[in-house]
Amino acid sequence: MILPDSKGHFGKFGGKYVPETLMAALADLEAAYKKYGVNKNFQAELDRYLRDYAGRPTPLYFAERLSEHYGAKIYLKREDLCHTGAHKINNTIGQALLAKRMNKTRIIAETGAGQHGVATATVAALFGMECHVYMGEEDTIRQAPNVLRMKLLGAEVIPVTSGSRTLKDAMNEAIRDWVTNVENTFYIIGSVAGPHPYPAMVRDFQMVIGKETKEQIQKQEGKNPDYIVACVGGGSNAIGIFYPFLNTKTILIGVEPAGFGLETGKHGAPLARGDVGVLHGSMSYVIQDEFGQIKEAHSISAGLDYPGVGPEHSYFKEKGLVEYVAVTDDEALRAFEFLSKKEGIISALESAHAIAYLERLAPKASGKVVVVNLSGRGDKDLETVAKILGVDS
């Protein structure tokens, strides 16, 4: 059965838990996506932008020194080489093309690390649309270079000062903007989260990662990989690379941020340590107290610092289709340094979580083919990392 069902549910997860004002807009979006998702002109235009503008296909790089170190055949799917430096652009091009067809002139987005904000500001510039990006105040500080990029691209960056001042609150504020300006505004959600049809639509736009990987690994290894590893915040890069390999023999591993450690409660790992709840329009695993109040997440990586996760990941967890693990801030930092020195690739702190898991995977993956989704590059994180590691510039 193809999920979600007609009401946007993945089993009990997903759905549309939103104010009534948005129900009509979600129905319009769903109708437009249904129509253009299969429309040849739309797909051709999307493919052209992905190829000529975003730089797809991205390479599947055989990481020789990493492989030697770990005793497995390790490939990196180089989403960090996409235009704007992360996989996020795959989705923003798709949604902006939809917005154009729906005659929406104003774009809004939420952003954590700023990668999705930059990717949204980029397409808004490309298509000549007005753009407003909501970003938690704390994130505007720790990801300052991305704030500057968004401004240069012509977007207005609105610092959000409510709640934990991070991604969760930015998303609340974006939804409130949408409720208010629903007539002319298209909300580009950056992950496989939010109300239906976003989780399915964003997944479909990100699936290009997995489709390419499938072809590329066939060419290089003549078979599917034994393992695919990807980090999971909201979970869009993970679902994008996992999806074409669901129900194959490939073992899919999603890596959540354990922050200071799962046992400390300071983490961003709802699949490992959360409960079922409703946040940002869908039912999924969330980090919350016994009364359903959403708790602050913690991760060194702003893009993973989110107390929720895309509803389809919750479904995968329940069905045992994907294995979910968690690595700490420290492990991610070590992997960040290690990859820089071993392969000459400075990855995003988000993606460093996936790299970090190789330490634990390697002992059981000797000689196996492992693909890691390197979802983004690390320029934005240099200051954060330098502060912690005490590296002088």
Added chain:
Amino acid sequence: MSRIEHKFKELKARDKKALIPYITGGYPTLDACEKLIELFAANGADIVEIGIPYSDPLADGPTIQRASEAVLSSGVDVEDIFKMVANLRKKTDIPLVFMTYYNVIYCYGEKKFAEKAISIGIDGVIVPDLPPEEAASWCKVATVNSLDTIFLVAPTSDDERIEKIVSASSGFIYCVSLTGVTGARDNLPMELSSFMRRVRSQTDKPLAVGFGISSTEVAKKVSKLADGIIIGSALIDLIEDSGIEYDKIGKFIRDIKKTIGG
């Protein structure tokens, strides 16, 4: 007939409109909140809407967000609010309605929440992020427990949706005056009267308008289009600004009640 339906029927018979003040439960403190609700009742409120704060109130503007955050950070939880309501119910017969987000109900357990609510004297529940599409199981347990399920209808709802919403609603229908979040506004949209006509053409159930009503002038205009009006943020602003001057707040309620022909 529920206490809410009875109230609207009685008002209608006297050609009067319902005044429904909203307050975030536990704001500014549990004791003050209880006193304020009694004050609302004593000064002419017909129904009182009590918010159970949620950490991520998507449908609320800055005023109610601030009140919710203040209550949550003071350590008040849903059980405390239940206790406050149970106390209150010993002192007043006024219909009481909960307003809370779905995650609060879901995590408490829909059935347990409905049973608890009715046992402490709550008459209906408004859940702004629960459209009828997602509400089948909630409606079932609410109905079994004789709790009114008050759904919201918005200016963006088309006729098909309006039909679905009014048929799922009991007690009254919460008509959202504008596309936006809660919060006092100087003016309401011109289209409000045509929107209200669209809703009225599909139901005889009582219609109450909320969101944005800030003053006696706006309240007067809106009351002509509906069976009742809901005032939330403007009241919380007043509580915030006045430092809980009960006289001032009581007068505000009386004045509004008077202008809407109460």
